[in-house]
Amino acid sequence: xxxxxxxxxxxxxxxxxxxxxxxxxxxxxxxxxxxxxxxxxxxxxxxxxxxxxxxxxxxxxxxxxxxxxxxxxxxxxxxxxxxxxxxxxxxxxxxxxxxxxxxxxxxxxxxxxxxxxxxxxxxxxxxxxxxxxxxxxxxxxxxxxxxxxxxxxxxxxxxxxxxxxxxxxxxxxxxxxxxxxxxxxxxxxxxxxxxxxxxxxxxxxxxxxxxxxxxxxxxxxxxxxxxxxxxxxxxxxxxxxxxxxxxxxxxxxxxxxxxxxxxxxxxxxxxxxxxxxxxxxxxxxxxxxxxxxxxxxxxxxxxxxxxxxxxxxxxxxxxxxxxxxxxxx
Numbered sequence: 001x002x003x004x005x006x007x008x009x010x011x012x013x014x015x016x017x018x019x020x021x022x023x024x025x026x027x028x029x030x031x032x033x034x035x036x037x038x039x040x041x042x043x044x045x046x047x048x049x050x051x052x053x054x055x056x057x058x059x060x061x062x063x064x065x066x067x068x069x070x071x072x073x074x075x076x077x078x079x080x081x082x083x084x085x086x087x088x089x090x091x092x093x094x095x096x097x098x099x100x101x102x103x104x105x106x107x108x109x110x111x112x113x114x115x116x117x118x119x120x121x122x123x124x125x126x127x128x129x130x131x132x133x134x135x136x137x138x139x140x141x142x143x144x145x146x147x148x149x150x151x152x153x154x155x156x157x158x159x160x161x162x163x164x165x166x167x168x169x170x171x172x173x174x175x176x177x178x179x180x181x182x183x184x185x186x187x188x189x190x191x192x193x194x195x196x197x198x199x200x201x202x203x204x205x206x207x208x209x210x211x212x213x214x215x216x217x218x219x220x221x222x223x224x225x226x227x228x229x230x231x232x233x234x235x236x237x238x239x240x241x242x243x244x245x246x247x248x249x250x251x252x253x254x255x256x257x258x259x260x261x262x263x264x265x266x267x268x269x270x271x272x273x274x275x276x277x278x279x280x281x282x283x284x285x286x287x288x289x290x291x292x293x294x295x296x297x298x299x300x301x302x303x304x305x306x307x308x309x310x311x312x313x314x315x316x317x318x319x320x321x322x323x324x325x326x327x328x329x
Contacts, residue, residue, distance in 0.1 A: 002043035010039035061091050062300065063111050064120040067099040070218065072243055072272035073289070074122060077141075080293035081120060088301060090117070099213070101125040108134060118300045121149075124187055137303040139296050144186045144314055150303070152296045155316040156192035159285040162321040163192075163267045164199040166283055167238045170265035170328040175200055175207045175238030176229065178245060188314065192269070196240065205238075222248035230256055230264075240267045243274040246282055250326065266326040271319075281324035291317050 004022075008015040013032060020028050021036045028036075039045075062085055066074040082092040093116065097104040104125045111119060111134075118137040131138075131145045140151040167175050179193045193209050200207045212225070222241075226249040230236065239249045246268035250260060258264045260280075268275045271286025295315055323329060 002045045004045075006043055007036065007039045007045050010043060011035040060089060061093050061116045062118050062120060063093045063095060063107075063116050065095050065097060065104065065107055065123045067097055067123050067125070069094065069096050072274045073270045073287070076272050077122070077289045077293055080290055081297060084293055084297045088297070090301075097123050097125060099123070099125060105130065111136070118304050120296050120300060128186065137300060139300045139303075141292070141296065142188050144188060147313075150299045151188070151314045152292055152299065153188040153314060153316055154287040154292065154319050156189050156319075157195045159269060159287075159319045160192040160195035160199060162285050162319065163196055163240050163269070164203070166267050166321075166327040167200065167205060167240075167265055168203050170238065170261050172205055172238035172265055174233075174235050175205060175240065176210055176233065176236050177207065177240035178212055178242070179209045180211065180213070188316075217242070217245055219244055219248060223252060226252035227255065230258065237263060238265045238267075240269055240285075243268045243270045243272050243282075243284070246284075246326075247274065247278060250278070250280060250282065261325070261327050265328065268326075271322060275322075280326065283324035283327040284322040286320050286322050288317050288319065 004018050005015050008018045011018070011032075013036060017028060017032060018036055021033055064078060064081060066078060069075055069078070078092070078094055082094075085092050095107045097107060104123050108126075108130070116136065118139075119134065120139050120141065121131070121143070122141040124143045128145050131140075132148060134149075138149050140149050142151070142153040144151045163177075175196075177193060177196055179190060180187075197207050197209070210229070217225070222245045226245070230249070230252055239246065241249060246266050249264070249266055253260050253264050253266075260266060266282060268282045268284040269287075271284050272289075275282050275284045295317065299315070
C-alpha cells in the first residue's frame, strides 16, 4: 500500500508538501497540487482519515440520533439529511437508540470519545441536564433544551388546527388521538395534542388522548390496537394518528364494517410515503421533512463553521394539509 512518502517521491516534492495538500492548506501552488493529486491517483493512495481528523480536529462526520430507523418519519428525515450533508462534503453517522435512555446515554458517551463535527439529535429519552453536558455543536429536532441548542420542529399547533377543521367538517362527536407515554412539555410535537383537545372542545366535540409507546407501533401492533379501540369505544368517530397507525385504523374499520368517512373520519399525521401507498387517499397533515432537514443542516454547519450564538430560538416549519377520502369533503 502506498504511503505519503511514495506520493511525495512520485510527485517530486517533499512529504510535508503532500501533508499540506491533504490538510487543505492554501500554501501550495495549483501546479504542485495537481502533480500531487495525479500521483495519489496513480498510486491509488488512500489517506489515513483518522490521523488526518486528529490533526485537523475535524472529521467531516455528523452524527444523527434517532429513536428508530424503521419508522417512516425518521427514515425519510435521515435520508434527506444524509443527501444534504453529502452535498456539503460531510458524511452521516446514524445511531439508533430504540427510545431507550441507557442506549441514548451510551451513544453520547461514544460520541464524546470520537472526533465528530456535530450532532443532529432526534431523540428525547434523556433528562435536560444530560443534553447540556454535550460539548459539541448540536441541533435538536422537536425537543427544546433551554436556549443553548437550536431546535427545529414542525408547527404542530397548525397541524392540530388542520385536523380539527377536518373533524368538524366530518361532523365528528368523539375523537381519539395518540401521544407517547413519556410526558415532557419540552417535546414540541406534544403541542398538537393539547391544541387539538382545546380546539375540539370549542366546537363541542369530545376527545381523548391515548398514550402508547409509539416506538413499538409497527403495523401488526397498530392494527391490533386499532381493532381493540374501535370495538371498546364504539362511539369513536374520529381518529388522528401517525401515517402507519392511520392505515391500521383504515384496515380495522373495514374489518369491523365501519364506513370511512361516514362512520369514522381518519386524519394521518406525518405525510411520509406510507400515507400514499394504499388504494385510498388518506387525509394527511404533512410535515415538511425536506425543509426541516435543510434548516437542521444549515443551522448546524453554521454553528460548526462560525461558532455558536449565545441563545437560540426554536424554528417552526409550517405544515400543510393534503385532503383525502378519509374525511368528509
